[in-house]
């Protein structure tokens with residue numbers, strides 16, 4: 001399953017993997033910076049995960065990998081976890097080489113999610129989060145660290161959602177998806193609703209005050225009906241490409257020791273949308 005590669009490289013692993021935009025993003029930055037390395041996509045089945053890490057551990061050219069569905073939790077078994085991601089976010093999306101070649105697991109989804117919000121002070125502000133899966137965990141982790149106030153979590157399973165609020169030490173309440181929204185400064189869709197091929201997201205944004213920010217992690221389509229509705233209400237809208245590029249930027253530095261080049265974000269977004 002794993003061919004030897006004779007130059008420095010990183011890669012994204014998952015099952016399926018063809019949909020991943022990570023090779024386009026990292027390849028774009030490598031080319032702009034003139035770094036002689038590659039970023040590949042590698043199809044790894046769940047039962048191959050242990051063999052995958054065993055092989056890569058001994059491959060000096062391998063700088064690390066990003067991890068996508070369905071391996072984000074299982075991969076924790078094969079790496080060291082100095083940041084104790086297991087008991088905080090509970091899932092990793094990046095593995096890189098530490099000192100002595102150790103494979104270190106980390107999660108750049110939370111940091112990537114927060115990048116477009118970082119200029120604002122969220123201390124004590126209220127937020128609404130939709131979904132209770134892996135992305136929601138990264139979102140809640142980031143918001144808790146930013147000192148967010150009340151959080152309303154919309155989820156199919158009230159028990160699971162209440163458990164998440166408690167896990168991240170957040171106060172707030174749980175609502176079903178058809179519940180009436182409270183006013184809040186931030187609404188984040190961390191569910192797949194509104195994604196191409198999935199059910200539409202049907203919520204009434206009218207309770208949100210002017211100045212509220214609506215952030216959709218879904219990026220196919222880029223302008224989801226949720227973001228179109230937010231704009232129609234005159235609210236701020238942030239799309240899922242910001243997080244996608246943000247989490248990749250943090251991983252890129254861990255793999256290749258350089259920050260992504262500045263001043264090319266519009267060109268990168270155009271390329272990803274083509």
Ligand code: NAP
Pocket residue numbers: 109131132133134135136155156157160177189190191192193195199217218219240241243244245247
């Ligand atoms: P996940 O782990 O499968 O979690 C999905 C969550 O949404 C679960 O809580 C699930 O409910 C809920 N859900 C699914 N279908 C639903 C429905 N029909 N009605 C109500 N709730 C539903 O997926 P994920 O990794 O968190 O990803 C969620 C979305 O975020 C995806 O669209 C993904 O593409 C996007 N995402 C974007 C980025 C980015 O960089 N922009 C990064 C990560 C994820 P249950 O808990 O009841 O199963």
